[in-house]
Amino acid sequence: MSLVSEESCVFCKKPLHEAVLETTLERTASPRTFKLLRCDGCGLVATTPRLPKSELEAYYQAEYWGRASADDLAWVRRDQRPRTAFLERFRREGRLLDVGCGLGLFLLALDPRRWDRYGLEAMPAAYQEAITRLGADHIVKGELTAAEFPAGHFDVITFWDVLEHLPDPVAALRQAFCLLRAGGLLLLRLPNFAGYTARRFGEDWYELALPYHLYHFTPATLTRLLEASGFKVRVVEASLGTQHYHALKHSLLRRLTRLHGPSSGRLRYYLLKPLLHPWEWVSTHWGGGSSMQVCAERPVTPPS
Numbered sequence: 001m002s003l004v005s006e007e008s009c010v011f012c013k014k015p016l017h018e019a020v021l022e023t024t025l026e027r028t029a030s031p032r033t034f035k036l037l038r039c040d041g042c043g044l045v046a047t048t049p050r051l052p053k054s055e056l057e058a059y060y061q062a063e064y065w066g067r068a069s070a071d072d073l074a075w076v077r078r079d080q081r082p083r084t085a086f087l088e089r090f091r092r093e094g095r096l097l098d099v100g101c102g103l104g105l106f107l108l109a110l111d112p113r114r115w116d117r118y119g120l121e122a123m124p125a126a127y128q129e130a131i132t133r134l135g136a137d138h139i140v141k142g143e144l145t146a147a148e149f150p151a152g153h154f155d156v157i158t159f160w161d162v163l164e165h166l167p168d169p170v171a172a173l174r175q176a177f178c179l180l181r182a183g184g185l186l187l188l189r190l191p192n193f194a195g196y197t198a199r200r201f202g203e204d205w206y207e208l209a210l211p212y213h214l215y216h217f218t219p220a221t222l223t224r225l226l227e228a229s230g231f232k233v234r235v236v237e238a239s240l241g242t243q244h245y246h247a248l249k250h251s252l253l254r255r256l257t258r259l260h261g262p263s264s265g266r267l268r269y270y271l272l273k274p275l276l277h278p279w280e281w282v283s284t285h286w287g288g289g290s291s292m293q294v295c296a297e298r299p300v301t302p303p304s
């Protein structure tokens with residue numbers, strides 16, 4: 001089977017040399033070994049080899065999309081609270097595009113009297129679910145780089161757990177810049193490869209999520225990409241919500257069952273479980289969270 005080779009950096013074009021991690025996925029009939037390589041120039045970390053699009057789509061269709069019941073709007077609003085709370089720290093109304101909107105739950109959680117809600121989704125099953133909730137005229141099927149919105153059309157563009165899945169995150173950020181009006185905001189949530197859980201658990205880190213995550217960002221590498229795309233970075237911080245706890249819990253469980261087998265590993269996990277909440281609190285505050293949230297602005301006056 002052919003694999004797409006990824007030997008130079010998508011951002012700065014320098015070689016990807018330094019291997020930071022190697023792991024084998026045993027989930028399918030033919031196990032695959034992946035290496036994470038760091039760029040010599042900008043420090044961005046990429047998953048290699050890159051699986052061809054057809055093979056990645058098969059993984060997504062088999063595993064990634066569940067169906068969620070969105071009938072209970074109160075539940076949707078609670079579930080999406082970390083995202084909506086982050087958004088409303090900066091903006092309370094406007095025209096918003098959610099890139100990779102999935103089932104449309106984030107858009108559904110926004111008050112339609114204050115937000116003109118648009119979504120973009122490439123996966124057919126998720127797209128179908130999203131249009132039943134938000135209407136075919138507000139959900140566009142496909143990739144951001146191919147979408148035909150007018151320049152400067154949006155007040156806010158969001159990427160919730162999306163940037164790390166894109167084959168060309170640099171092109172996506174540049175396109176987002178074009179689609180935002182001057183003073184418009186880009187909000188992102190994504191795993192933090194420099195955070196405590198990523199560093200402590202390595203190949204067992206829950207948010208490594210191979211083969212889906214094609215790039216692994218740190219606050220430093222993401223800031224570099226955003227600034228090179230024209231953005232002014234306003235906030236980079238540990239994300240809100242329960243992701244850090246879940247990431248720590250699942251990473252620990254994976255590590256212990258891999259080292260000690262399923263039964264003994266689970267027993268050790270349950271013995272350590274009472275420590276998880278304080279462990280998560282301390283590691284997120286002092287070691288960096290498992291995921292980060294970012295707010296960047298398209299400046300009103302472009303930097304000279």
Ligand SMILES: [Zn+2]
Nearest residue numbers: 009012039042
């Ligand atoms: Zn680079």
